[in-house]
Amino acid sequence: MSIVICKTIDKKVFIHSDTRGWNSIAERSDIFKGLLKIVILSPTICICWAGNAETAKDAFNGIEDRWIKENDTASLCTHLSLFSMSDQLDHHVDFIIIDHSSDAKTFKITKGKIQNKNPGFTWIGDYDAYHLFLEKWHQTLSTKDPEEYIAFHKAFKIMIENAPSKTVGDFQVSVVSNDEGFRYTTYGEAFSPKQTLSPGTSVLKLQGCAEGAYSLSCLTTNANEKPGCALYFTPIEFGVILDPSDPFHFGPILHLPINTFLSEVKRIYGFDLSGRVVDSSGQIRSVGKRTIDVSLMGSTIIKV
Structure with a gap:
């Protein structure tokens, strides 16, 4: 199912994901056949996904350029919701849309439903991996790291290395927003x-x-x-x-x-x-x- 977690820290949106590929045909064992789960479409629009790669690809292929140029999150939400309606595990996919054009707006799309989420914290993906992240997150915070975003990064990395699901793992990819927009973090x-x-x-x-x-x-x-x-x-x-x-x-x-x-x-x-x-x-x-x-x-x- 994969895992994507978003959190706002000091007015910046931090997003972490794994890269393990998963589709309905076969389990992927090659770590270099991974997938990018956090997709920056413009400086102000970022879409995350977790689930079946084939369904997600069909969803992204249908996104119209004008929706991105106009920051039309309503059309994006409606479009992506059509691809998240399947209850079949082999075809299921969830999405997060983050609009950073003014104040950060976050939309979580799962099972065809659009939720306007608190941008402070949102996640999609594997339930067991998420709860392992929470465990490591609280443990890391207890070490009193000087910066909360460092604790967030460390907890996610530890979770990937010990992921309880075969559909979560491989590499960590991260994104942060600042005054100029979204960018991948080094x-x-x-x-x-x-x-x-x-x-x-x-x-x-x-x-x-x-x-x-x-x-x-x-x-x-x-x-x-x-x-x-x-x-x-x-x-x-x-x-x-x-x-x-x-x-x-x-x-x-x-x-x-x-x-x-x-x-x-x-x-x-x-x-x-x-x-x-x-x-x-x-x-x-x-x-x-x-x-x-x-x-x-x-x-x-x-x-x-």
Whole structure:
């Protein structure tokens, strides 16, 4: 069923989703055959979905451009509600529409019903995964993280790693709204075998692919640019593109060094990506030509 959770924190809308694909034909086991569940259609309109990919694709294909240009959420809600009416699990899909043109308006669409939701907190998807998220959310808040959005990010990530359902998992994709509109958020994470830190050492070093260590970075565009993001892995040096204009499959895997990867993505897709990567020493460095808003980058998590 997948999982998408939206929460307003300090007048910004934060949205997290997984990317695991699910359809009525077969369970997908390849993590790079994932799907983009948070689709930025304009700086002020974002649509999220959870459920059957084939039904969701039919729904998105029927969206008219003028509804997006005119912020016509009424027509969007009516249209998407027609695709959420099925009670059959194999065909069911839920939607969330977030209109950020003025004050954030959130509409949840499930089983053909349109609910005007409090933008403070909304979710769709797998029930068990949602309750696991709540458990981890309360545990994370109890650790007194300095920022609520960091606790939100961490709790969602822990939930994905321990998801109770086969239809929830793989990668985390996140979106945030600011004064310029919606944009995908960047983060960097390092995964490394257990290590013993030397006296005076505070950074875990990646030990290389042979020892099972790697880092994952989500690279993104700015809110006032063509929306898009990519997942990039070091030191393996390959990445995959997530394009909201075609959310029902990941782009091709490009085996390229980071700077070449950024250039090729800009040439092919028009995405001017930036973010941060974790290098072989375990240090974080920025990539891309633009200044990154550090407050929206999420947390770097060292998993041991």
